[in-house]
Amino acid sequence: MELEKLTEFVIELEIDEIHDEVKKALDEGEDPFEILNALSKGMDEVGRLYEEKEYYLTELVLAGEAMKEAMKALNPALAALDRSDDKVKIILATVKGDNHDIGKNILGSLLLSAGFEIYDLGMDVNENKIIEKIKETGAEIVGLSTLLTTTVDNIKDVHDALKNAGLRDKVKLIVGGASLNMDLAKKMGADDFADDAVEGVKHIKKLTEKK
Ligand code: B12
CATH class of the missing domain: 3.40.50.280 (Cobalamin-binding domain)
Known part of the structure; x- marks a missing residue:
């Protein structure tokens, strides 16, 4: 899967589907950091669209929700990258x-x-x-x-x-x-x-x- 698709999912506010798309990307072996990067790019674009008055508050709230759903799928993979004891x-x-x-x-x-x-x-x-x-x-x-x-x-x-x-x-x-x-x-x-x-x-x- 191309990671651009995840960027698009944030921009297009695909709250219901983004969680499974992130899971799919992880299953396909994509690097969790690259996934996070793709999602953040989407959020940057949403911010830009808001500033250009193409998006309004409703879209911002939805983009926030989409990011949260995506993170639910991504965080376990990020956490699994480190196994050290005695964490700060x-x-x-x-x-x-x-x-x-x-x-x-x-x-x-x-x-x-x-x-x-x-x-x-x-x-x-x-x-x-x-x-x-x-x-x-x-x-x-x-x-x-x-x-x-x-x-x-x-x-x-x-x-x-x-x-x-x-x-x-x-x-x-x-x-x-x-x-x-x-x-x-x-x-x-x-x-x-x-x-x-x-x-x-x-x-x-x-x-x-x-x-
Ligand atoms: C999304 C958004 C919202 C969403 C928030 C959803 C959510 N769950 O977070 C919603 C719709 C709720 C919202 C509401 C409002 N918003 Co707003 N919002 C934005 C927007 C478009 C993007 C913010 C964002 O998420 N950026 C992406 C993230 C990744 O970037 P970031 O937060 O800067 O974080 C990065 C760094 O700063 C840093 N970082 C962040 N925190 C920390 C903490 C630590 C410890 C460290 C080390 C680093 C770090 O790391 C991050 C990643 O690199 C910005 C405009 C913009 N382009 O920034 C306006 C903006 C922040 N909002 C603004 C305003 C005015 C509001 C409202 C008052 C609007 C209104 N009239 O109701 C309300 C306030 C509600 C409230 N009480 O907080 C203004 C603030 C102006 C100002 N200087 O005070 C902005 C700048 C838009 C504008 N140009 O007018 N908003």
Whole structure:
């Protein structure tokens, strides 16, 4: 099967069929990373169509659903690539007030295949939930995503909550998303920022090495 077909499936919002198509590609021996790449390409195109006003919010929501269905089929294959014990634990979340999770989910999939243990709290996540999860799991990295300029400040709330809970020195905070850059990330109290998910994995590896 050509991988372009998977790109097309995202663009054409084929929610009902995309899961099986991804499975089929895996069965045919396609590389899981190439599959992820093809799906991400589709999402880039959807974003472009939205910006050109050819797609509207409804299509964006459907594209998000299609990506989720595709990931359900792909994640086990990505996770199977790594079998190391003693995995570093990472909490992922989209900040409160923000309901964009496609980028975060891609980062999660890549981290999974790189051998990290992921606790994905979803989107619109309050800082207290993050603190609770750190206490429960002993996670040493928190990765936050935000795409809206109006929710960038909410990173600071997580930083402050970590401080108040006496956890700020024990946990590294890395952030990403289209509304951010390194300067802004640092201003919000984060330790690090990465432009995309591939860079994100590299940065997270570095952050965990230092410890
Ligand atoms: C899809 C989408 C939606 C979907 C989200 C579906 C979902 N489940 O995620 C829906 C329809 C829900 C949506 C809603 C809204 N959206 Co919207 N949306 C988009 C869109 C088109 C694409 C985003 C996306 O998924 N990109 C693909 C992913 C893969 O890229 P990414 O998220 O940037 O992630 C990459 C990196 O940033 C990085 N990364 C991401 N997170 C993290 C975290 C860490 C730790 C690291 C290291 C890296 C990392 O890795 C990823 C992969 O490389 C963008 C426009 C665009 N082209 O970006 C607008 C956009 C983000 N939305 C926008 C807006 C305004 C809204 C709404 C307010 C619209 C409205 N009027 O209701 C609502 C807000 C709802 C809410 N409360 O959150 C604006 C934001 C403007 C701004 N600067 O604030 C944008 C930029 C569109 C625009 N130009 O106006 N949206």
